[in-house]
Amino acid sequence: MESPSRAHRRRKEARPAELIAAALKLFVEHGFAATRLDDVASAAGVTKGTLYLYFDSKETLFRAVIEQNILPLIARAEDSVAHHDGTAAELLRGLLLDWWSLVGETEAGGVLKLMVTEARNFPDVAVYYNEAVVERAKRLVSQVLDLGIARGEFRRVDHEMAFHAIFSPAMMLIIWRYSIGACCGQNIDPAHFMDFSFDLTLNGLKT
Amino acid sequence: MESPSRAHRRRKEARPAELIAAALKLFVEHGFAATRLDDVASAAGVTKGTLYLYFDSKETLFRAVIEQNILPLIARAEDSVAHHDGTAAELLRGLLLDWWSLVGETEAGGVLKLMVTEARNFPDVAVYYNEAVVERAKRLVSQVLDLGIARGEFRRVDHEMAFHAIFSPAMMLIIWRYSIGACCGQNIDPAHFMDFSFDLTLNGLKT
Amino acid sequence: MESPSRAHRRRKEARPAELIAAALKLFVEHGFAATRLDDVASAAGVTKGTLYLYFDSKETLFRAVIEQNILPLIARAEDSVAHHDGTAAELLRGLLLDWWSLVGETEAGGVLKLMVTEARNFPDVAVYYNEAVVERAKRLVSQVLDLGIARGEFRRVDHEMAFHAIFSPAMMLIIWRYSIGACCGQNIDPAHFMDFSFDLTLNGLKT
Amino acid sequence: MESPSRAHRRRKEARPAELIAAALKLFVEHGFAATRLDDVASAAGVTKGTLYLYFDSKETLFRAVIEQNILPLIARAEDSVAHHDGTAAELLRGLLLDWWSLVGETEAGGVLKLMVTEARNFPDVAVYYNEAVVERAKRLVSQVLDLGIARGEFRRVDHEMAFHAIFSPAMMLIIWRYSIGACCGQNIDPAHFMDFSFDLTLNGLKT
DNA sequence: GATGAATGAGGTTTCATTCAT
DNA sequence: AATGAATGAAACCTCATTCAT
Numbered sequence: 001m002e003s004p005s006r007a008h009r010r011r012k013e014a015r016p017a018e019l020i021a022a023a024l025k026l027f028v029e030h031g032f033a034a035t036r037l038d039d040v041a042s043a044a045g046v047t048k049g050t051l052y053l054y055f056d057s058k059e060t061l062f063r064a065v066i067e068q069n070i071l072p073l074i075a076r077a078e079d080s081v082a083h084h085d086g087t088a089a090e091l092l093r094g095l096l097l098d099w100w101s102l103v104g105e106t107e108a109g110g111v112l113k114l115m116v117t118e119a120r121n122f123p124d125v126a127v128y129y130n131e132a133v134v135e136r137a138k139r140l141v142s143q144v145l146d147l148g149i150a151r152g153e154f155r156r157v158d159h160e161m162a163f164h165a166i167f168s169p170a171m172m173l174i175i176w177r178y179s180i181g182a183c184c185g186q187n188i189d190p191a192h193f194m195d196f197s198f199d200l201t202l203n204g205l206k207t
Numbered sequence: 208m209e210s211p212s213r214a215h216r217r218r219k220e221a222r223p224a225e226l227i228a229a230a231l232k233l234f235v236e237h238g239f240a241a242t243r244l245d246d247v248a249s250a251a252g253v254t255k256g257t258l259y260l261y262f263d264s265k266e267t268l269f270r271a272v273i274e275q276n277i278l279p280l281i282a283r284a285e286d287s288v289a290h291h292d293g294t295a296a297e298l299l300r301g302l303l304l305d306w307w308s309l310v311g312e313t314e315a316g317g318v319l320k321l322m323v324t325e326a327r328n329f330p331d332v333a334v335y336y337n338e339a340v341v342e343r344a345k346r347l348v349s350q351v352l353d354l355g356i357a358r359g360e361f362r363r364v365d366h367e368m369a370f371h372a373i374f375s376p377a378m379m380l381i382i383w384r385y386s387i388g389a390c391c392g393q394n395i396d397p398a399h400f401m402d403f404s405f406d407l408t409l410n411g412l413k414t
Numbered sequence: 415m416e417s418p419s420r421a422h423r424r425r426k427e428a429r430p431a432e433l434i435a436a437a438l439k440l441f442v443e444h445g446f447a448a449t450r451l452d453d454v455a456s457a458a459g460v461t462k463g464t465l466y467l468y469f470d471s472k473e474t475l476f477r478a479v480i481e482q483n484i485l486p487l488i489a490r491a492e493d494s495v496a497h498h499d500g501t502a503a504e505l506l507r508g509l510l511l512d513w514w515s516l517v518g519e520t521e522a523g524g525v526l527k528l529m530v531t532e533a534r535n536f537p538d539v540a541v542y543y544n545e546a547v548v549e550r551a552k553r554l555v556s557q558v559l560d561l562g563i564a565r566g567e568f569r570r571v572d573h574e575m576a577f578h579a580i581f582s583p584a585m586m587l588i589i590w591r592y593s594i595g596a597c598c599g600q601n602i603d604p605a606h607f608m609d610f611s612f613d614l615t616l617n618g619l620k621t
Numbered sequence: 622m623e624s625p626s627r628a629h630r631r632r633k634e635a636r637p638a639e640l641i642a643a644a645l646k647l648f649v650e651h652g653f654a655a656t657r658l659d660d661v662a663s664a665a666g667v668t669k670g671t672l673y674l675y676f677d678s679k680e681t682l683f684r685a686v687i688e689q690n691i692l693p694l695i696a697r698a699e700d701s702v703a704h705h706d707g708t709a710a711e712l713l714r715g716l717l718l719d720w721w722s723l724v725g726e727t728e729a730g731g732v733l734k735l736m737v738t739e740a741r742n743f744p745d746v747a748v749y750y751n752e753a754v755v756e757r758a759k760r761l762v763s764q765v766l767d768l769g770i771a772r773g774e775f776r777r778v779d780h781e782m783a784f785h786a787i788f789s790p791a792m793m794l795i796i797w798r799y800s801i802g803a804c805c806g807q808n809i810d811p812a813h814f815m816d817f818s819f820d821l822t823l824n825g826l827k828t
Numbered sequence: 829g830a831t832g833a834a835t836g837a838g839g840t841t842t843c844a845t846t847c848a849t
Numbered sequence: 850a851a852t853g854a855a856t857g858a859a860a861c862c863t864c865a866t867t868c869a870t
Contacts, residue, residue, distance in 0.1 A: 037866090047831055049830065049833095052866070057865080057866080116320075116323065116382055116387065120390065164400065176323075184337045197375070200408050204406060204407030204411055218854080254857065255856090256841090257854075429850090445655075445742070447655035448654035452844095471844080529800070530796055531652060534803055535655060540804035544801055574809065578818070579790055582790040582818070587785075593738070597751070602782070610779065611785070617825040658860085659861095669836080670835055670862090673861095
């Protein structure tokens, strides 16, 4: 049993995270402009006024939503490569599957869809997202490709092209799930699809 | 030189198309909710009131935007397969490149991005889009895969999976271009990328 | 057979009257503010633009509607008394029945309801109506009452009170018919009611 | 002195009534369509936005105005007959004077004028009003007439006709006061007129 | 810290009015 | 004389933001 003030404090500290989680869900579902702060607040179990205790404005909340969901992603992504070994092909597969479990199976997937939706309305956030997430992933892939080529596993391919080719199926899967797929119940089995498409791609990469 | 009433009439007939074009551009850029009708109207060279001569409401305009940009797509898509021959691989490449020139290089690309953005806000439109565009494309691909398998060109693959794997790069390319790509100038050469990713995929399909 | 230009001219001369008739009907039904000029015009078989050839503004049309429907009323009302003879009671009954056939059974009834509805929005028109119609009727009644009292038929009554008492049933009948009665199908037989209520009143007036 | 939250709460509870009162005044004066919500709000000492905290739309406000002003009327009307005794004539006079003090001398009079004005635009409200107010009054009158006839006080008259004849002067008085009368200062003394017209009518009813 | 009543700027929508044809 | 496309002011309505309690 804890003192009431402790429970209170814990509550208070949890508030921003609860609000961000509620906001992410609704922003992903309806878009930034079409989401009412009233709905965000009540989804987090508080009232609109409370929201303003923690965020200066709707836009501030949006930025917090992106940032809070990207930061842990970055933290865990970097050591993904370091912790793998084996062939370049195995490394690449590990990289993609890690990315999937980090992005495809968490809230970070929603963030991807949200960025696609709102990029033009918040170009600076888009640039940040691109550098913090996309370019970082690209660099990881590039390293693995270099390794694979050096080891004679892979053909000499354009790294940029290869990166997009490798990640497109996973990204499409995410975006689809949060948009048209959510309305049509056409749900693909992710694990199966990830295997399938990676095999296709890998085949193409091999010497 | 034409009679004045003709010019008048012509103007009136052109208006809806002009408004739809302006609306598409802005809806794709900012999303439905964040787009002001004032801006749509002035982008079409008229005032807000005029817009209401042709569309009952903002939502009606949205539906018209989708429909008007999909109808010609459907019309031209169907005979795409019929007009090709050669190996199944050539047929498939032709199909994808046709789709690209129909969707990737026209306004229909914007519609795809718009549907991804607004699907959850207009689920019935999303269902319509899925059936009119996606499922139709899926059926075409399926036919070609059947042919390729029958001819011994392709492995026996899950058609659903293969469809998504084949189209993901192209779809991703489009969505990227209208969102994050528009903010970061990271523009991939489409023709090159289409070739690259299709080769990868085709490699994986072959027996 | 007449020349086309003649027919045209006739048409042209009829226009204002047709527009006024259409406007009266709709103003009475929905009120001035809730009536769209578009509807007035199309009820008269023309377009909105045409309306402005004959009337400067919506308000001008309103004033014309009142005036055009009152003028003939006044013209015919005045000689109503002159053309009657017999007892004061017979004269009074004649007056009321004449008023009924002039107002209750023509468009002028609608004007009464319209004036009740719009008086506060057009006070000057209300004043005009009161003087041109109500006060005029009051004076006629007053003359007959004087006659009746002089001849010993009627009690010495307050003319103002008597006037309102005599006309209230007829006015109520009209107003009811154009408002709540039109929605509830509770229609009273006018002729019967006029007889009934006048007999009641006359009984009360008699010595 | 009360706690702040109480005052707050009290304020909130008073708001709808204040808005309804302001709306009634303006609707009666200008009609529904010609009344701006801006004006209603500022007449109630708040801004437009506040109005929407309590009413969904202008139409909802209209319906609330009617309902809130009719409900107390009905509550108090029914026991009017029960609490009277004496001759049928005295009962009838009591009924009419009670109605006058309930309708003629309160906001309910404005509602009558408003219903006359807006019946055709809100037919369902008109039907409700007719049944809740008019038909109810008619039934009361009918009972008294039956009594009077049974006791040999009254002639055998058509109840429907008699009802309208009895109430017309009072209704006309109300409608007049809120319309043309408000513009012409021709104000009749209500008490005097009620006596006068009722005497006339009663005379006519007697055997 | 939390509330929720209140605000007012800004959006959608309507419609009286104009004017080129 | 008549049209009807176009306008823009003004209405209804929404919702991010504020603030007294």
